[in-house]
Amino acid sequence: MQELELSTIRRFVLGDLDDETRRSIESEALENDALFERIEAVEDELLEEYIAGDLPGSERKILEETLDTVPGRSRRAALMRALAGRSSASREPSAVAELGVRARYANQARFAIAAAFATAAVAAIAFFQLTRSEPPAAPPTPTASATPAASDTETLPAPNSAIPVTSSALAAHRPDSTLLAARKPQPPHAPSVPVVTFLLVATTSRSESAARKLIIDKPDSVVDLQIAIDDDEFSHYNVELRAPDGTTLSTHRDIPVSALLDAPVIRVSVPASSLRSGRHELVLAGVHERGTEEIAYLEFDVVKR
Amino acid sequence: MSKVPPNSISTNAATDASAIERGLEILIARLDPDVGIASRKYQQLRRRLVRLFEWRGAWVADDLADETLTRVARKLGEGTSVDGDVEPFARGVARLVFLEFLREQDREQRVKSSPAPPSSSALDEHDLECLDRCLDQLAASDRDMILAYYSGDSAGRIESRRTMATGFGVTPTALRIRALRIRERLEACMQESRTAKAGAE
Numbered sequence: 001m002q003e004l005e006l007s008t009i010r011r012f013v014l015g016d017l018d019d020e021t022r023r024s025i026e027s028e029a030l031e032n033d034a035l036f037e038r039i040e041a042v043e044d045e046l047l048e049e050y051i052a053g054d055l056p057g058s059e060r061k062i063l064e065e066t067l068d069t070v071p072g073r074s075r076r077a078a079l080m081r082a083l084a085g086r087s088s089a090s091r092e093p094s095a096v097a098e099l100g101v102r103a104r105y106a107n108q109a110r111f112a113i114a115a116a117f118a119t120a121a122v123a124a125i126a127f128f129q130l131t132r133s134e135p136p137a138a139p140p141t142p143t144a145s146a147t148p149a150a151s152d153t154e155t156l157p158a159p160n161s162a163i164p165v166t167s168s169a170l171a172a173h174r175p176d177s178t179l180l181a182a183r184k185p186q187p188p189h190a191p192s193v194p195v196v197t198f199l200l201v202a203t204t205s206r207s208e209s210a211a212r213k214l215i216i217d218k219p220d221s222v223v224d225l226q227i228a229i230d231d232d233e234f235s236h237y238n239v240e241l242r243a244p245d246g247t248t249l250s251t252h253r254d255i256p257v258s259a260l261l262d263a264p265v266i267r268v269s270v271p272a273s274s275l276r277s278g279r280h281e282l283v284l285a286g287v288h289e290r291g292t293e294e295i296a297y298l299e300f301d302v303v304k305r
Numbered sequence: 306m307s308k309v310p311p312n313s314i315s316t317n318a319a320t321d322a323s324a325i326e327r328g329l330e331i332l333i334a335r336l337d338p339d340v341g342i343a344s345r346k347y348q349q350l351r352r353r354l355v356r357l358f359e360w361r362g363a364w365v366a367d368d369l370a371d372e373t374l375t376r377v378a379r380k381l382g383e384g385t386s387v388d389g390d391v392e393p394f395a396r397g398v399a400r401l402v403f404l405e406f407l408r409e410q411d412r413e414q415r416v417k418s419s420p421a422p423p424s425s426s427a428l429d430e431h432d433l434e435c436l437d438r439c440l441d442q443l444a445a446s447d448r449d450m451i452l453a454y455y456s457g458d459s460a461g462r463i464e465s466r467r468t469m470a471t472g473f474g475v476t477p478t479a480l481r482i483r484a485l486r487i488r489e490r491l492e493a494c495m496q497e498s499r500t501a502k503a504g505a506e
Contacts, residue, residue, distance in 0.1 A: 015362045023400075026357055030396045036353060039360070041481045052459035069364045072355065079488060079495075080455065082428045082436055087456035230474065235342060289337070289346055 004035070009042045014062045033290060047077050051084070196272065197224045199265075202284055202296035211279055211299040216272045219304070223275065227266040227284055227298065229257070234286030234293075237266045244278030254287060275302045325375060328382025332374075335381075335391045350374070350392060352489075354399055361403060369406060373399040431502065432495060439494035447487050454484040 004012075004025065011017050012025050029036045049055040050063050067074045198214050214223065227239070239252040252268045266284065284296040336350070337343035351370050358366035377395050381387065387394045428436065440448050450469075457465055470480040 013360060015360065022361075026360070027393075027396060030353055030357065030392055031390075036356075037482050038478065040356065040485060041478050043360075044481055044485055048459070054459055066362060069362055070359045070366065071364060072359050072366055075492065076488070078428050078432075079436070079492060082433060083451060083455040083488070083491075086436070086440070087452045087454075289349075 004038075006042065009039055010046060010059065013039060013043045013046055014059060015066065016062060031290065033288065043073070044076075047073070047080060051077060051081055196221050197226065198300070199226045199228060200282065200298045200300060201228045202230065202298060211301045213301050213303055214275075215303045215305065216275065217305050219273055221272040222269050223272050224267065224269045225282070226258075227268075227282070227296070229264050229266060229284070229296070231264065233295075234288060236287040238285040238287055238292055239266060239268050240283040240285070241268075241270060242281040242283065243276055244280060246281075249274055249280070272304075275304075277302055277304045324382035325379045326382070328378030328380065331381040332378050332391060335387075347374075350395060354395065357396075357399060358403065363403065363406065365406075369399070369402055373402050376402065432499075435495045435498040436491065438498070439491050442494060443487065443490070447490075451484055451487045451491070454480070 008017070008021070008025075012022060015022075017025070025035075025039075029039055046055065046059070046063060050060060050067075055063060067077060196214070196216060196218075198212075200212065216223070225239075225241075229237075234257075236254045236256055239255060241249045241251075243249045250268075250270055255266055255268060257264045258267050279299055279301050282298040282300070283294055284298065285292040285294045333340065333343045333347060336346040351374060354370035354373055355366045358369045363369055373395060376398050377391070380394075380398070381391075440452075443451070453469060454466065456462070466477060466480060470477045473480060473483075475483070
């Protein structure tokens, strides 16, 4: 179906369309999340216009009729009125305008704290490695975005393990468990798989942020990609990792949301050997009942040493 | 709310209750293998059916949605094969349910001129108390958001919402949907409170 005009949706909500058009929109609306939500939003707009006295006469008359016959709509209108009353009594206008801005800064701060936590975690592991009696590991290369560290404390997918990596493989690979495991004495035969933790912040367009650098010193390491998301709107996500030439390197499906200091993150791990030098793209998609919705595109540069 | 007349579209007296129960289990399983997710999808499907009936002007939208889902469950429980998604099947059943409703009641008499349930243009004192309690139960961020969303006069609201949307990094429509979902939670909370009050009386 072509994108519906606003006037058509308004008439649909008011019950002012011919049967054929109405049935067509109903069919589409039950299967199309975006259209359904758009209709809901238009109904909300109509009610607000009605309450504010801004609704044109003809539409006002029809809407008033439906308010008498559709209890749900009537309840919504009453609640809107009450909320407007509560809002006027409790809030200064200047605070209203700042709310969204504060929300944005709060999110940024949350991600910054999460990033700092992740960095501190891997730095602690690196320090632990360096202070052990074994031959010193190469010091992590300082970069603004990547925090590589060697860890022999967890059983992780082998560097050449098959892709996609399942979400269950990630369950045992959280920053807190990494730290705890690092403090525990490990058997001498524990598998040695260096882990590189790399935090990215999801943005909604390809051009919103500059590409960050992921420096890989150890070709046999595993990269733990953590993608901070704005909110956990979906319960599961798909991640597609694309090579510099645009080919798909790996696809990770139905990944649940993890938490990094209460900030929602999506985690996937990939063998460093599967990455190539150059710019990679990561496509994050939310999974819903009708399929998937791409919600973020993240680019990062891989530098192999 | 008045119920749908029993001689029109209510479930047949001979309906096998176990078939409905079995069908509900099948329906839930068809919506998602994860029971938690399936439960959310079921509620979402019901909410959509209610809205569809409302958009048709039916004042018994809740009852018609429940009747639709009961029929879908009964069909599934009786072994009716449904290919693909269950939602289109539910939509087809919903259409039949509504047509039956119209046929029995006559649209003009029942939908527009019927003695509609009392519709209130404003909340009464008890409802307002419930609203305050339900607002308190929201997360602080949601409470701030919904109060901010409805603050100001209609002219100033447009600009403040635009600022809010920019701040949240979403479109104005997405902001409206977010507000709508919070309001739905408030409605559900208030409904629970009304039910509890009615039970106590």
